[in-house]
Amino acid sequence: MDIGFTEELINRISILEPTSERYMSISRRQFVIGSTATAVALFNLRRSFAQQGEQFSNELKIPPLLEGKPSVNGKIYELTMQAGTSEFLPGIATPTIGFNGSYLGPTIHGRAGDQLILRVRNLLSEPATVHWHGLRIPARFDGGPHQLIEPGAVWEPSFRINQKASLCWYHSHTMGRTGEQVLRGLAGLFLIDDDESGSVGLPTEYGVDDIPLVIQDRRFQRDGRFDYPMSMHDTMMGYKGDVILVNGSVTPHFNILRQLTRLRVLNGSNSRIYSIGRDDGADLMIVGSDGSLLERPVSQRQLRLGPGERAELLIDAKANQSFRLMSYPDSVHAGPMGRGMMMGTMSDNSETFPLLELRAANFETINVSIPTKLIQVPNWLPAKSTLTRTLTLDMAMMGMGMMGRSNLSGSMGINGRSMSKERIDFEVPAGSIEIWEIRNSTPLPHPFHIHGIQFRVLDRDGAPPLPQEGGLKDTVLVDSGSVVRVITEFTRAASAEYAYMYHCHNLEHEDAGMMGQFVVV
Ligand SMILES: [Cu+2]
Structure with a gap:
């Protein structure tokens, strides 16, 4: 088992060479990877789809x-x-x-x-x-x-x-x-x-200029079923698909109808981290995070979004303009181990692929003003906090020595313990303000989620949070070796019978035990 995982990892590392092609659909990359008859058959299944997908002929589905x-x-x-x-x-x-x-x-x-x-x-x-x-x-x-x-x-x-x-x-x-x-x-x-939020000048017409985007990645078996083998590799790295679904549509397009369009993006994938950007060189304008709008719009070339995280974007389009939302290789490399042998491919988010084509119709372009101020985001002063709680994300990796602590009952845990429904990990006094210091002692990034609250990100390794994290959040990416501090007030009750969870939102990590329970009393 040890050897199997190591070999598989090494195989993947040799496969994930950088590509000079501007776009390379993941399906084609999979073909490069595939050497067995099964993989070739899979590719044949997908080839027509991949070619069709690159024309973005599917219209984006909008959930009712x-x-x-x-x-x-x-x-x-x-x-x-x-x-x-x-x-x-x-x-x-x-x-x-x-x-x-x-x-x-x-x-x-x-x-x-x-x-x-x-x-x-x-x-x-x-x-x-x-x-x-x-x-x-x-x-x-x-x-x-x-x-x-x-x-x-x-x-x-x-x-x-x-x-x-x-x-x-x-x-x-x-x-x-x-x-x-x-x-x-x-x-x-x-x-x-x-x-x-309705009075700040952002688009609000659902499905017209206020568009939800649920981004997911999937693998398919030859018979069309989703491929979810839960191999050692999938458990450790998290499930990664080679076909992108947006609201359940494969490489779709959306026809922009108005000059300003609001995109509300959910990374609904099990484990993939997206670094979203436009392929026309323009910046993204970010206006919202998981749990609120930002105080003011933020312009960034790329937006890094972990599983469970949301972001709201504002697209200022010109008539007849067409561009693509892409996902670019994750710029944050893996931890100490990743910097050596792994060359940053440890987290498996190294591909470039399109998510969605945005096609602006021949609408009348008028100078719609973009709001410069949005909302006042609630905040909590660190001086008001009664406790700083340290939560260390751990994992045991077969064949690679133990990462983090050694007394984990499952393969993943927090503070040295895997999730148990029978164990309450700690109590938070109702009404108290706490700082949670999330430490990542593993070689992989983890999107950390807390139930029942919205928090503010205080700092990342002592530095201010990313501009896109300036709103309320409930899920935050914690990179390998990093320490992220968040602050919030616990106002809602949680008894031992129905405790709140805190966990990694990489769903394979969560299922493998990187989760705990707390009560608010
Ligand atoms: Cu995780």
């Missing part, structure tokens, strides 16, 4: 908006988890699962102050949970691993939205099976509006 039905107790949202098939590759049916459809789910739409009732029905043949990622709600409604919905059962959490306008999301959080269930389709968006 789900509005709540008014009732005396609040707005009722009906969600049904169901199985079906989806056609991602032409003429090929892929078995998938989703909410109110066969893949992904509708975009739940609510406003700050709304009382919601979410009626979640499970028509799958397996138990699942639904976690409301980014929502500041009591833990008993949070949908963590303790809140299994059995086949045929209905779960009906009810809570008030009490947070900033933002793009949150919902997804399976089933113990040990989150990666697989999200991969098959159990995820959707949760869009929160408020008066403040």
Whole structure:
């Protein structure tokens, strides 16, 4: 087993040579990798798709908006988890699962102050949970691993939205099976509006000039099924696909209808980190993070987005202009081990590939002004914090010696312990402000997520947070060897029965035990 992992890793390193081609679809790269008959067959399956994909002939799917039905107790949202098939590759049916459809789910739409009732029905043949990622709600409604919905059962959490306008999301959080269930389709968006965000001059017409983008990567087997083998490599590095889906569409295009278009991007992938940029040399204008808008727009060449993170972009287009959103190789190399033999390929995010083509129609270009000020982002003073809590992300790597601590029961953990549903890792006093210092002692980057709260990033290795991190966040990338400090106030209750989770949002790492539980009392 040890040798197998090492050999596989070395094989990959020799494969992932830099390419001089401007675009090289990952599918073609896979062909270069493939030497067995199976790989060639896979390539043949994909070749027509890859060529078609490069013309971006698929129109971007937009998840339907789900509005709540008014009732005396609040707005009722009906969600049904169901199985079906989806056609991602032409003429090929892929078995998938989703909410109110066969893949992904509708975009739940609510406003700050709304009382919601979410009626979640499970028509799958397996138990699942639904976690409301980014929502500041009591833990008993949070949908963590303790809140299994059995086949045929209905779960009906009810809570008030009490947070900033933002793009949150919902997804399976089933113990040990989150990666697989999200991969098959159990995820959707949760869009929160408020008066403040509606008055700053950003586009707000969903599907017209306010466009959600759920970015995911998948591998397919020859028969069309998703390939999720959970090999040692996939567990350690996280699952990486070679076909990109945006809202379930393969290499799609979107027709820009207005001069200003807002793109709300969710990295809904299991483990891939995207470095998003435009292929026409223009900067990206970033206006929002996970849990709020930023205080003012930020221009950057690229936007690095880890699994579970969101960002809002503003596209200022000219008529008849066409360009692509790309993902570029991750500029942050792996840790100490990565700098030597691994040449930065340790994290496996080294490819360049297109995500989406944006085509501006022949609209009338007028000088729409871009807002220079957005919102006041809530903040907490470090001096008000009562505790700094250190959380060290650890992993054991077979065949490569132990990374981090040595007493892990699974292969991944936090502070030397793998996740156990039976163990509460710590208690946070209700109403207290705490600084959490997240240390990464592994050779891989980890997107760290805390349930039930939104935080501010205080610093990265002592330096100020990235400009794109200036809004509220619930998930933050912590690179190998790095220390990231976040601060927040814990206002919502969590009992031992339904604790809050904190974990790596690389779903393979989460399923392998890089997760813990805390209560707020
Ligand atoms: Cu991780």
